Amino acid sequence: MKTDDLIDMLSSGPDARPRATPALLLPLLAGVLASGALMLVLLGVRRNLLEELSWPAFWSKLVFSLVLTAAGWLAAKRLSAPGARTAALPFYLSGPVLAIWLAGAFALMNATPDGRADLFWGSTWRYCPLLIALLSLPLLAATLSVMRKRAPTRLRIAGAAAGFAAGAAAACIYCLHCPELSIVFVGFWYLIGMLIPTALGAAIGPRVLAW
Template structure:
């Protein structure tokens, strides 16, 4: 077959995704797992697992918090994936990220509205608002390093945006780890202070993206 014929056949045929190198998915899973384990180890050293975690896990509010953070993890991971695939559709990503946020904020606003006036401040500020965002940001650092390393092996083109997505994914996973320690359950607290903690690694990722992800 002539070279020109081969090129024409490939151009006119169905889209064929490039096959990843053998073992690439296992290495990616290992890299991400190492980042998450690093975050868990950091949480265990700095904070420890909540002594009454078993009791908290019996409350619906605990699972609402975990479900919210897990949804953000999935949305952020999907955004990171697509931003590393040139030509992948990204139009739906803002809605994918915004949907769990809007639902949590609506729930938080409803709870605040129905709560007695004297309890509203406690529901929003909780007892750990000073430390919560900083702790989530700190726990996200091993995961951020792992996600950026994975992204370097792919082909991101919008480097700052890809770095921001990596940071948000790291922050969401770190928030999930932080749930093992955090005593706060109020939707208004989680919807604000947890998200603020996730935005710190998002900003770090956006700053590092053009330098770390250039190829």
């Protein structure tokens, strides 16, 4: 970020909304397209996706991922600006997680003892988080690129926010391939997939976001 840009941002106040310029939006769009292309090449879309679109279980995992994506992008945006309000961010991030955990607990309580293990483990737990993390890499690179154009000060937590946003967005894309429909599975293994790029972003944030 140029010094003049930083002065303009600070003079406008910490919560001023920056203009959404193509220079900021294009990297994010490129990241989404790159992650989508990676999913199509490596995994492909489920053959019965159109049928699954009529199933509430499909929408539950997609909405969960979308809500966390929005919370993650908000966190990344606010942590990119010096002095922006961040006190409510933990609630935005934890709220959807607590909601899906409560739904998962209810599902487990109403399942038969023999069926509870299948609800948690599914059939793809070994590689689901790793695939989400892999799909998040272009999105993580794009998000960090955008944040570098602003003025983050808490570099490690800003990098973590970028990683979480990228992981949640990657989970949305992964929904088009994932065969799992259990809310219990999604509430745990999808979240693990999001936390892997979160840890990566926190690790590289101080170096990548330094200005």
